[in-house]
Amino acid sequence: xxxxxxxEFLRFRSRSxxxxxxxxxxxxxxxxxxxxxxxxxxxxxxxxxxxxxxLAQCPERLNSIEEGGSGYGVIxxxxxxxxxxxxxxxxxxxxxxxxxxxxxxxxxxxxxIFVAVGIYFGASLVGADWHHRSMTTLLTWESRRWRVYVARxxxxxxxxxxxxxxxxxxxxxxxxxxxxxxxxLFGADGFxxxxxxxxxVRVAAVSALAAxxxxxxxxxxxxxxxxxxxxxxxxxxxxxxxxxxPTTNFWLLGxxxxxxxxxxxxxxxxxxxxxxxxxxxxxxxxxxxLIAAYIAFSHRDVA
Amino acid sequence: xxxxxxxxxxxxxxxxxxxxWNIALDGMDxxxxxxxxxxxxxxxxxxxxxAIRALVGLVRIGGxxxxxxxxxxxxxxxxxxxxxxAIVEGPAFFPRFTVRRxxxxxxxxxxxxxxxxxxxxxxxxxxxxxxSSAKDLSLGMRQRLAIACTLIxxxxxxxxxxxxxxxxxxxxVQVRELIRQLGAEGRTVFVSSHILxxxxxxxxxxxxxxxGRTLASGPVESFLVEGDMTGLIVRVADASRAIxxxxxxxxxxxEIPDEDGDSLRVSCLPDEAERVTRALAxxxxxxxxxxxDGSDLESAYLRLTAEPPPEAASS
Numbered sequence: 001x002x003x004x005x006x007x008e009f010l011r012f013r014s015r016s017x018x019x020x021x022x023x024x025x026x027x028x029x030x031x032x033x034x035x036x037x038x039x040x041x042x043x044x045x046x047x048x049x050x051x052x053x054x055l056a057q058c059p060e061r062l063n064s065i066e067e068g069g070s071g072y073g074v075i076x077x078x079x080x081x082x083x084x085x086x087x088x089x090x091x092x093x094x095x096x097x098x099x100x101x102x103x104x105x106x107x108x109x110x111x112x113i114f115v116a117v118g119i120y121f122g123a124s125l126v127g128a129d130w131h132h133r134s135m136t137t138l139l140t141w142e143s144r145r146w147r148v149y150v151a152r153x154x155x156x157x158x159x160x161x162x163x164x165x166x167x168x169x170x171x172x173x174x175x176x177x178x179x180x181x182x183x184x185l186f187g188a189d190g191f192x193x194x195x196x197x198x199x200x201v202r203v204a205a206v207s208a209l210a211a212x213x214x215x216x217x218x219x220x221x222x223x224x225x226x227x228x229x230x231x232x233x234x235x236x237x238x239x240x241x242x243x244x245x246p247t248t249n250f251w252l253l254g255x256x257x258x259x260x261x262x263x264x265x266x267x268x269x270x271x272x273x274x275x276x277x278x279x280x281x282x283x284x285x286x287x288x289x290l291i292a293a294y295i296a297f298s299h300r301d302v303a
Numbered sequence: 304x305x306x307x308x309x310x311x312x313x314x315x316x317x318x319x320x321x322x323x324w325n326i327a328l329d330g331m332d333x334x335x336x337x338x339x340x341x342x343x344x345x346x347x348x349x350x351x352x353x354a355i356r357a358l359v360g361l362v363r364i365g366g367x368x369x370x371x372x373x374x375x376x377x378x379x380x381x382x383x384x385x386x387x388x389a390i391v392e393g394p395a396f397f398p399r400f401t402v403r404r405x406x407x408x409x410x411x412x413x414x415x416x417x418x419x420x421x422x423x424x425x426x427x428x429x430x431x432x433x434x435s436s437a438k439d440l441s442l443g444m445r446q447r448l449a450i451a452c453t454l455i456x457x458x459x460x461x462x463x464x465x466x467x468x469x470x471x472x473x474x475x476v477q478v479r480e481l482i483r484q485l486g487a488e489g490r491t492v493f494v495s496s497h498i499l500x501x502x503x504x505x506x507x508x509x510x511x512x513x514x515g516r517t518l519a520s521g522p523v524e525s526f527l528v529e530g531d532m533t534g535l536i537v538r539v540a541d542a543s544r545a546i547x548x549x550x551x552x553x554x555x556x557x558e559i560p561d562e563d564g565d566s567l568r569v570s571c572l573p574d575e576a577e578r579v580t581r582a583l584a585x586x587x588x589x590x591x592x593x594x595x596d597g598s599d600l601e602s603a604y605l606r607l608t609a610e611p612p613p614e615a616a617s618s
Contacts, residue, residue, distance in 0.1 A: 007411035014408070016399050133395035136361060137452065140389040141412045143360045143380035301362035303317075 098183030127224025342506030388453025443474030
């Protein structure tokens with residue numbers, strides 16, 4: 001099994017798609033940091049004082065207007081989290097200075113790109129094997145299909161998770177460096193670090209989950225295009241369902257993705273799904289997709 | 304004699320999108336002796352590729368029994384596959400990977416190192432293209448890469464499905480030579496093809512498959528000399544005079560109208576050629592040409608495969 005996993009990881013990292021995403025991601029990060037750094041300046045003492053006052057008043061202001069949500073049982077954590085989210089919009093940081101504290105928001109904002117990467121990774125890394133018939137070759141080396149399946153899916157899911165986390169880490173470190181040189185590290189405290197890591201892991205997990213879904217579909221349909229097409233069709237269907245019945249949407253995949261990704265109870269209330277329900281829905285869907293893909297892979301002839 | 308492959312009454316059918324069962328293998332029997340080159344000959348759609356897929360466990364058979372290197376398929380595949388190298392329906396690998404990377408990905412599964420990969424590349428003559436992208440290789444080179452992929456396991460049994468498909472004459476000769484060498488090393492090489500000349504040039508033994516059934520099997524020589532022997536074609540100066548001479552010897556001969564009027568078809572066994580020539584020579588009639596009638600691989604193949612396919616069962 002270890003030998004098969006080694007082979008799969010070698011195949012994974014040899015794919016031009018993986019190299020392309022890594023190089024493209026690093027280039028985008030570099031361009032973003034250079035642009036952000038060139039437009040930023042160090043804040044003045046007065047600006048920093050105003051920011052401190054604004055941030056200090058944030059929990060009190062939030063407590064007066066709303067209650068904590070169920071996803072964050074500890075009210076203080078919830079309030080801190082909302083303050084972090086409002087960091088820029090509420091003027092806690094000087095507008096003309098690049099602030100490291102906005103990193104969680106940057107990660108959440110860029111999650112769409114990472115999820116798209118996960119979707120394409122899953123579809124392509126499995127579908128291409130069927131397209132090029134290299135799955136046939138692989139199965140003439142290893143007849144135990146459960147091993148091939150576990151190695152392949154494991155590689156796709158873990159590989160996607162690792163790549164997204166790596167790009168997030170590089171982006172975060174780049175932002176820290178740029179903010180230290182050309183902006184401010186104000187607000188980047190212990191809570192900020194915990195929230196940032198949590199969001200980065202969530203984004204990577206959702207991207208990996210997206211990869212698991214499309215990889216499962218590609219394994220069943222034996223095609224990259226079919227996996228992407230079916231997912232697009234599903235999201236169209238989901239939009240339709242939401243329009244027809246806006247209240248019964250706890251089982252909708254896209255909404256569960258959004259709620260899990262944001263981990264934000266205000267969003268939870270807005271969408272009508274709490275965090276636990278979204279996790280349960282995603283786990284159920286992922287489980288069903290992976291099991292169905294395994295059954296199809298292990299029982300169907302390879303023609 | 305030990306058998307590398309044994310198949311008995313193997314059946315396989317597929318359900319098509321119209322709900323109709325298509326029979327791919329209809330009671331195929333096969334015995335491939337260990338060592339040498341065995342050719343599986345049959346027209347397109349005969350069931351050759353399905354047979355190969357069944358041998359390596361890519362498809363599950365619907366009936367009969369199948370064993371490879373003494374192990375039942377699919378139960379014993381885990382033990383068998385490390386000893387088998389197979390190309391199923393042409394070369395298949397990642398076109399954007401280099402030649403070496405394609406081999407490395409597979410070699411890791413068997414724990415084969417760099418030396419094994421280099422040896423396989425040298426063996427098939429593509430070592431100098433090791434760092435080329437697989438998509439940039441010619442069809443012949445790709446076929447050789449596919450063979451290299453099978454060789455890194457150092458297998459006892461090699462299975463090549465239509466190895467000459469799409470190759471130019473030079474490529475065909477190279478692949479043919481490689482197959483002969485592999486067979487001469489004591490490995491068993493199982494080659495399927497619909498090209499008669501390919502099988503005739505490389506194989507020691509041959510089986511003819513059509514409509515999912517084995518129609519004939521045996522050494523290639525048996526097809527070339529006696530396999531389908533039905534008589535002799537004899538060319539003489541005066542065919543009409545030769546007929547009563549042969550009749551006096553108890554041999555039935557008929558004139559062949561479409562062969563310039565001087566040829567006869569004599570109904571006899573191959574070892575009676577001497578009797579024919581002696582009878583004619585005694586009456587001062589000398590044979591200009593004598594050859595077996597319908598006794599070559601082509602004739603056997605064409606006659607055997609010309610039979611109509613069985614009725615497909617409907618669901």
